[in-house]
């Protein structure tokens with residue numbers, strides 16, 4: 033595990049040399065990667081410049097988004113047709129010739145957990161419950177610091193009452209999701225296999241900023257490239273880094289230029 037891998041932007045020539053003539057198959061996270069972190073989920077809008085770069089890239093190589101957001105929410109925030117989208121941390125997959133949902137049988141467990149969470153968290157100012165089809169995010173970003181431990185405790189109590197769900201973390205949030213051996217890494221590997229995106233001169237590249245993206249970096253070890261978007265040092269299985277969403281967009285722009293030049 034490295035703390036800050038080399039920059040794919042400032043060392044762009046070394047990065048493209050590592051592609052060794054292969055075309056990237058790009059997997060992009062949304063929040064904190066192409067959209068800057070905002071006080072509330074609906075305020076994290078992807079800049080038009082990032083959307084334009086994604087559109088350019090989609091004409092040059094395969095592009096997929098892999099996000100913790102609900103699939104419909106993710107698709108409306110990105111708003112680029114013809115891509116593959118994976119919502120709810122990869123439990124909900126959709127593409128031009130693809131539809132797969134993992135954990136449908138866990139939806140009633142999530143429904144029950146959502147009711148319990150809304151009951152328990154209703155009295156805590158700023159606590160936000162965001163329901164996705166295959167996960168529930170409980171946000172603490174707007175909660176006063178002294179009240180934050182109470183939110184964590186409430187989520188732990190609900191998780192214990194719902195043993196078919198598991199609790200994970202992220203940036204100022206807790207999540208409950210089906211307790212299945214499934215995550216962004218498994219979703220990416222499934223997409224590589226289903227869509228034939230590996231071998232034949234293609235190299236998977238995953239850009240992400242958060243702990244759930246580490247599952248994808250680990251899954252790609254030895255078969256692709258992980259790039260962590262990070263403003264401060266953190267343990268990561270990614271082998272390259274970028275500073276923030278603005279630099280991630282600039283990097284993707286350079287990659288599009290490089291691909292267009294052939």
Ligand SMILES: O=P(O)(O)OC[C@H]1O[C@H](O[C@H]2O[C@H](CO)[C@@H](O)[C@H](O)[C@H]2O)[C@H](O)[C@@H](O)[C@@H]1O
Nearest residue numbers: 062063069070071072073076099100169203204
């Ligand atoms: O996998 P991602 O696309 O990175 O999604 C992870 C979570 O992102 C969102 O929450 C995060 O972004 C919010 C908006 O900037 C921010 O307010 C929050 O603190 C962050 O944790 C999203 O709302 C979640 O559903 C995703 O799981």
